[in-house]
Amino acid sequence: MNILIKNVLTVFPNGTAKKTNIAVKNDIIFAIGTIPETFTANTTIDGQGKLAVPGFVNAHTHVSMTLLRSYADDMKLMDWLENKIWPVEAKMKKDDIYWGAMLGITEMIKTGTTVFADMYGDMDKVAQAVEETGIRAVLSRGMIGAAPNGQAALQENCTLFENYNNSADGRITVMFGPHAPYTCPPDFLKQVIEKAQKYNAQIHIHLAETEGEVKECLEKYSKTPIAQMEKIGLLDCGVLAAHCVHLSDEDIAIMKKHNVRVAHNPGSNLKLASGIAPVKKLLEKGICVGLGTDGASSNNNLDMLEEINLTALIHKAATLDPLAVPAFKALQMGTYYGAKAVGLNDTGKIEPGMKADITLFSMQGTQWTPCYDAISLLVYSANASMVDTVIVNGKILLDKGLLTTIDEEKIIYEANKCAERLTGKTIKN
Known part of the structure; x- marks a missing residue:
């Protein structure tokens, strides 16, 4: 057409x-x-x-977590994960993932997003939702290497790549998604690296999100999360690093050396009190910084224009510099830089030849x-x-x-059914 x-x-x-x-x-x-x-x-x-x-590029989210929007708010990160989020996620079935993804994609399209990078389980159902709705996506199977299903999750990521990379008229690409250094031991991450290299795939991972994560990594390995990932070779694969809030100057130099791309999530980082990433420093060093919403249970929406606005505002206050992130720079971070961050070179700009x-x-x-x-x-x-x-x-x-491709009323109905079964709570709307 x-x-x-x-x-x-x-x-x-x-x-x-x-x-x-x-x-x-x-x-x-x-x-x-x-x-x-x-x-x-x-x-x-x-x-x-x-x-x-x-079109906006959501460089980091967990789209099916829309089912947990407002379920567990105003909590510390690890308390939130261990006592609220992970127990409910363990109950999720493929239909929950599908309807959660459909709900999130509906929200993203209505708010101007055309590309999203996702990390979660049962990603074949997310791929199905992407195929049906027409949005563009970079998908990875979220893997917790320390969990009993770590090896199975790694194989699922391989299968995801084999079945869906460059599918849906080229709208779907696939990365590998180890969750984070604190949930994926070095031996497991080395297996991920081996598989990523076999498939010539890149890696999407959470890095340096909280002070506690950095402290734990230093205690275990005498290195920051960034330095530890360099040591085991993960940064050589091409990395989309979510958050990157707590970075030393040495970390930033390592990231520049290995062309690590960052998904900055200001709304989620503010809500979970994780801190404010050193975006001005990263940009000054020429590091690609895109924007993401994170999951809707820690944001609580998938509105990329809101993330663009937050990015333009909070870094002015954090650095006491009104020029830290001007309006157009923030918009670039939500579009062209975001596209580069998720590994796409043919979208994010309005010019001939681009998607x-x-x-x-x-x-x-x-x-x-x-x-x-x-x-x-x-x-x-x-x-x-x-x-x-x-x-x-x-x-x-x-x-x-x-x-034009989505029955919003049906999606809301099905998503509410899933949410009630997962949480045991009666949905009011």
Whole structure:
């Protein structure tokens, strides 16, 4: 299908915004500006009063955890995991994973996200949800090496790669997902490295999320989590590192050396009191920093525009520098940098030849008035309810606020059924 978006205010890779036309041919952005006369559109979108941005990239989440949204709030991380989250997750069946993923994908599409990187169990059901809905995803089987099912989980990740890498018209790619150094002993991580190298796959892992994690790693191995991962060779595989809150200058140098990409999760880190990552330092060192929401049980939503806004704000306060993360830089972190962080080089920018992953915001209303700077208004003033249209891989998934591939009412019904069975709680809505 060919799509023509006419006369739309568009954010360009150089940080400017100007009105133009965007032609989409099949799954690719074909032309911008003057459209060749040979191009014929099957669908024309009137871009007047709209802002076109690259689709948001959620660089780290656990999408099926939408089923645990508001189940366990205002707790310390390990208490939250060990006494609330992990016991419920142990009860999850494949249908729970599927409906949780469908719920999360619905939320992400409606809030402008076109790509997400996920780490969880029963990822074949998440892949099914991705195939059906049309979103783009980077999937990894979350593995706790110290658990009795550690070896089985590793084999499941291998099977996931074999069955789904580059599937769904190329919308699905697969990484390996060891949970973290404190749940995956070195011998297990070495097995993960061996498998990742066999499949030429990359690795998605939580690193340096809390002070306690760093302290425990130093006590066990006399090295920080980053240094320990370098020692065992994990950083040579190509790594998407979630969180990276507690880093030394030596850690940052190691990350730069090995081209470690970071998924910064400001909302989750704030809610769990994990701390504030040294994003300004990372950016100054040329390290790629994308943005993620983490799971909906620790955020509690999958709204990437909110993460972009938080990123632009909290690092100003943390560094006492109002220039620490300007609006356009925050937007880049939620789009192009996020795409690079999850290993995708063909999305995250609106320019010819890139994948047609585009989000249109309605600019109607008081929060867009007056419009001196559309990018600034998007980051500091707008909200995700203003998302009008979402295109992924050249297909319209949200049209004037209406989902085209998803029955939202059915998903909410099924997700509530799953949540009641898992927690024993009566769902009120």
